[in-house]
Amino acid sequence: MLPEGPAVLELRHAVRSWSVQRARAVRAATPIAVALSGGADSLALTAAAVAEFPEVVALVVDHGLQPGSEDVAAxxxxxxxxxxxxxxxVTTVHVGGDGGMEAAARRARYAALETARGDAAVLIAHTLDDQAETVLLGLARGSGPRSIAGMMPWDSPWGRPLLGVRRAVTRQACAELGFDPHEDPQNVSADFTRVRLRQEVLPLLEDVLGGGVAQALGRTATQLREDGDVLDALADDLLGGALAGDDLDVTALIAVPVALRRRVLRSWLLGAGATGLSDKQLRLIDDLVGDWRGQGGVAVGGGPPGARLVVGRRRGTLALELEWSLRNDS
Structure with missing residues (x-):
């Protein structure tokens, strides 16, 4: 039996509430898996999950980035x-260098969890503090509501039951359990933007604005996700009526409000294989519908080597085409 201290009880309540709201998805995934690093957040989540679910497996990923990482994982x-x-x-992974160490480690971790989980849902120990940091990072990117909607409580197969729980609670829970959690040195390194947000920016905002900033950012993310879900559903309906084979009928979209039209365009492009869409690209593509002046096509990511994907307007439709580069091998 777990000690029933206030922090452990708060975590159990958070996990139980999350599972009730997502009962169908949780019932379909047995056992439940927890991504466990050995830090306070994931240790506390593991304890709460074991108390709330009949079968829990722990998935530990050793990134091999620090000396002794295998001992931490064990x-x-x-x-x-x-x-x-x-x-x-325990799964040991190799972390490459593409996109920076933090992003590369994240990709390697999620790939390992995907392989190891089988049919299980995987609980991730992101807290309210993590959510607040994510919203601030999204604000800095300036890519619209989607970028500041934060992390989702359920994004199959990933579950995040602790998005309403402060990081201090998980640390207190570990103390109640008698565990001394692992402290990852990267979590306090000012080399990482997220760490500086955690150590410098959020405390300053809390001080200047009188507290409650993390909770306010979390509420903002929730409201934006709820609004976004409605807009995405409407956009899906509009997309179905605008398709002309693989292309889009411009006349079906001209009178559509911009906020919906850009979502239609984004959904169409992603479904056709485009990747890495930026706000600037979407606005330029939207101009092919709402501000047509005979302008040329807009290149997007996702083409094969030696080619690029280009969105162009042709005879009243938008088409996504491949443009191959000319190489001089002489």
């Missing part, structure tokens, strides 16, 4: 079994 796996997990596996 300790995390042992603690998972002590807490009552039915199994605990």
């Amino acid at each position: 300790t995390a796996a042992r603690r998972a079994l002590m807490l009552g997990c039915v199994d605990a596996t």
